[in-house]
Amino acid sequence: MKIDEVALDAGGHAFRVRTYRPEAPGGAVLVWMHGGAFMFGDLDMPEADQVGRELAERGVAVVSVDYTLAPLDAIPALLPPGGVGPDAPLPPLPASDAPRARFPVASLQVAAAFDWAVANAAALGAEPGRVSVGGASAGGNLAASAAMRLRGRGGVRPASVLLVYPVLHNEVPAVDAELKEMLAGMPAFLTFPSAAMKAINDNYAGGSLDDPYVYPAGHDLRGLPPAYIINAEADRLRKSGEGFAAELALAGVDVTVVRERGTAHGYLNEPGGAAAIRTVERFTAWLG
Template sequence: MKIDEVALAAGGHPFRVRTYQPPQPGGAVLVWMHGGAFMFGDLDMPEADQVARELAGRGVTVVSVDYTLAPLDALPALLPPGGPGPDAPLPPPPMSDRPRARFPVASLQVAAAFEWAVESFGEVRVSLGGASAGANLAASAAMRLRDAGGVQPASLLLVYPVLHGEVPPVDEELQAMLKELPAFLTFPKAAMMAINENYAGEALDDPYVYPAGHDLRGLPPAFIVNAEADRLRMSGEGFAAELAMAGVDVTVVRERGTAHGYLNEVGAPAAIRTMERFTTWLA
């Protein structure tokens, strides 16, 4: 496997991409974005690095995007009193010391990373994908690219995405699952409002902020994987329905026995299973 980093710039800010090229490429390229509420994460977290290595090991070339993160103003609203604590299912998210910026910087950078990948890898299928906030950025960039009228992504791959400014209400089945989770992993309304305002500022109604509820016609075929015990599953499932109503081919999967962020669990069977699903889809 060949791993390289390239410095780019878009939205008035520098950023970088890390490429993972398999010894025998299978003809598909995935531009991939980690999650982290738009304000956490880096290229070394499992949701970025493990995903890229697993896919590259299966013949997919991955371009992992180190987009500019949003400010940390919403952090107090996300953490439980006293911090995550020793029993938290996932480690605290990495903190970046790079300059930060709100929307539209990250969205513009993802679109630029896609265009760079198309130019760099030539006549191959280039898709966009991401997890959580990264999935939002992938869908946002796909809308930008559609509206610009240039080369379009071959497909969208979204894992436990957040695509609504206000997540649809949960049903009784999911509500029972959420009762078993720590409060901060249930994405309370106040926390989601803080994330929204922190990322978008005054631009919450911009269709490139939260794509759900806007014109989705002409987007590429989408593969959506939702975590089972995840309030954001309602966003992923709702967005899948909107895509279908807009005439977009969509496949939606519920990864059983998982909670939000499971791609950060190193070596987890569900994470590997999702990578196998991705590989099959991209092929």
């Protein structure tokens, strides 16, 4: 495969995309966003780089987006009372001193990355009409947000939307007894308690929580492209992915929803993990 990086600008901020061009392109492109509570993550984490490489090996071109991250103001709310330890891990703090910004910067950058991918599809060995958007966790939010933004704008829209353990609600629907039992004993950070989610939401949205491009759930979803949603089984955010899938169906949008058994939130960050590879293969079949 051929890997390149391109500098772009949108939302008043410079950003970049990393492209993965297959040796034997199958004609599809996925504009992909990593997760990280809108505050963390980069193009080198497995959720970004491994996904890009594995899809490209299977013939899918990938445009991985290094979107502008939100400020780190929510970190105190994520820390457990006793501080960070082996039983309550947090993602490593980014070393970069790059500028940070709240909504709508990252959302606008994803839409711009989609436009760039459409314009450069031929160079990636793909067709302009087969450019999809996708992402994991907060990146799934950005993918859904971009699909809504592009629908509202008119013109070329994504061929489909692919979401993995996404967060799509301002307030995640309540857990049931089955999921509550699965979450028991997990590190506090991975159970997404209400206080932490509120801090993440407020930090990213910057006072715009009611904007449909911030958290798409609960808004008008009619006219969105077909969606493929994969939820981790032991994941508080599974209720967001499942609830959003139901809303899409009620809005007349074709949607496929899968529960990846035996997984927790963030499993795409397991290098070479079996579940991660299964997700890549599901995506390949969908995009093909």
